[in-house]
Amino acid sequence: MKNIFAIPLASGRLCSHFGHCEQFAIVEVENNAIIGESLITPPPHEPGLLPGWLADRGVTDVIAGGMGQRALDLFAAQNIKVNVGAQHKAPKELVGDWLENSLVTGSNACDH
Template sequence: MKFAIPMLNGQITAHFGHCEKFAVVETKDNQVINEEMLTPPVHQPGVYPRFLADQGVEVIIAGGMGQQAQNLFAQNNIKVYMGVASGTSKELVENYLNNQLDTGDNLCTH
């Protein structure tokens, strides 16, 4: 399974569209087998969801994101978990794999 997490200064960022990097984490048999930090393309509406779909991402873990991004992920059968307030990419993926990911309300206000 392949995850993407919007990152800022080594931590998940509250706003999907304001990240400096995407941590793309690959797992197999409930273990992290690879992680890479990808610099996103220039931010325009709809660009990040296409970029991550092209990377083969299946799950997004985010603080929050706008409705258009949510819709584009849904159209590409990519699951989105929002309301995650803090953590490193490895911590968050491990929490997901152990059914301990702490989600909540969308932290994005647009």
């Protein structure tokens, strides 16, 4: 099974506010191994745009610090799984934690 993760970044680490990140790390996983990583720059922030934009890029999973309820609903409509409340780590560390079933998530860092 192949998973494609999108992780919002600021200065190369998880960005706490999903919609205002500098870049996304796109991390590809197949057979429980990371097989690729690339960085993409998102379009200018516009509420509701990113879920469809990431779905068009084949994303199946998101690891985020915080995300608004509307974005969570839009990702669910795209059948993209979202993990919120993740720690401020590098993308490969976060996906590695997910692969080992040790990804630490907590409360949604976004309250709007």
